[in-house]
Amino acid sequence: MTALIEVDGIGKNYGSVVALRDVSTVVNAGEVTCVLGDNGAGKSTLIKILAGVHQHDTGRFLVNGEEVRFASPRDALDSGIATVYQDLAVVPLMSVWRNFFLGSEPTVGRGPLRRLDHRRGRETARAALADMGIDLRDVEQPVGTLSGGERQCVAIARAVHFGAKVLILDEPTAALGVKQAGVVLRQVAQARDRGLGVVLITHNPHHAYPVGTRFLILKRGASLGSSEKADISIEELTRQMAGGAELEALEHELREVAST
């Protein structure tokens, strides 16, 4: 089976700053590839390349086995790669169904009389959301009245509905409480079980481990290795992410401070 997405030794420089260096991983259908790392580790740079916002400088980027170079986010979308960003997923003042169809609105009529199909839009949005287990009170309410988790869910449901094969989620749980994060992670698992390839970016190993298939850990723009779930425990994942030896040194230091 060819991987949906494969990156091989990919790298990116911003002027003289090396943002990403020699990173390799794969995203398969029905699997969740988690990208973990602290702030500034290069997570954003990697997903921006996958999403078509930036272009890579070195290495190879393959979609369905073919080497690609996206010129814009629209190109990535057309290849079935949809990205849900943490902050800019939705327009708060617009209603749920208008957000759901933003950019791909259903219309009736032709020529200058081409207009939105309100009824179809509302019903399709409601059905698509209910289908994903998101039960909304009213699809006419502004998205701003939804909780953070529900907003992420609307954005995920939108991507799935419009035929995404790969779903990139940028820190979907970062600003959420425990319960809301659970709701979003359930969506991730559902998308995976529907046969989508998911890229989950997070700095929380406790969110990544339960849903993840593969874990790519980034640090200072370089890969610390890509491990399958079977090969790594959550403790080891946490240790690697925090920088292993560094964390132990810090712990030791803190213990000394506490004892004096």
Added chain:
Amino acid sequence: MTTTTKEQPRVDERVAPRGPLDRLVVRPEIGSIIGALAVFVFFSVVADKFLTAPGVATWLDDSATLGIMAVAVALLMIGGEFDLSAGVMTASTALVTAILSIEVGLNVWLALLLSLVFALGVGALNGWLVVRTGLPSFIVTLGTFLALQGLNLGITRLVTGSVQVSGMRATDGYESAGFVFASTFDIGDTPFQISIVWWLGVAAVAAWLLTRTRFGNWTFAVGGSAPSARAAGVPVARTKILLFMTTALAAWLVGSINILRFTTVQANQGIGLEFQFIIAAVIGGCLLTGGFGSAIGAAVGALIFGMARQGIVFANWNSDWFMLFLGIMLLGAVLVNNTFRRRAERVRR
């Protein structure tokens, strides 16, 4: 979030049944409609002439050209931008039409067409500069505002040797163009200006465009959150440029109405009107931050403007009081809008 059952009831138990009043209160134009009713009743009582047919024709006429512009400016504001050059544009387009038909001797219709091309060009330039540079439209259009003001005076003086162009009546095609843009129609025995019909038409088309079409959806989206809109595949730059061209188009319409009706145009006309357009749009429920508002509301905002300006005259008060009234209206509208916006945008975590 609760578990979903297959047979979902249409009405959810978590939604308290909303009365018609609650439904109304979230409409952006509701504040302006209540305001318009209040102003209407007030002047009907205090000024005898206000409710007579000639009185109504007067304040509708005053509201009309302002309303055409307010509606277009409202669309642009919902799209998250300002156009300070809109006021001067009404004079620029009139001047282009006047100079081309009177001084150059073109047919009025041809002059109108060239003036339209000029207007759309300036609108596209405004939009392109804003989108391309990422600078606030406030600054960019302040620049075009000043530039057009200078051009209006400079070119007019160069061509005519004075600061006005007059003599539209003698031009070729004045009759037919005047009929379309500046005639009157009678209701009962009272003549009403055709501009009132244009105003209603523009408001209806804009309202339809805004709430019923993809372009309208994109307008709300680029004003509400341009990065989100872009991420969803909305052509943000094209939408914004088209919105700037829409205000320019409206300015051309108003300029054409003015030049054909008064047959004379002053080169310094239109300065300061841009704020009246913005005020009418804000009274009509537009947020200064974009993403929320109504075309009907802006048309009603202009109506309040016209009723108050003429009502004060009919009541034999000094027109100085108009500005006081305007300031209070504007502050009231902004406060009301702000409350509504918070209701709509309230975030739960």
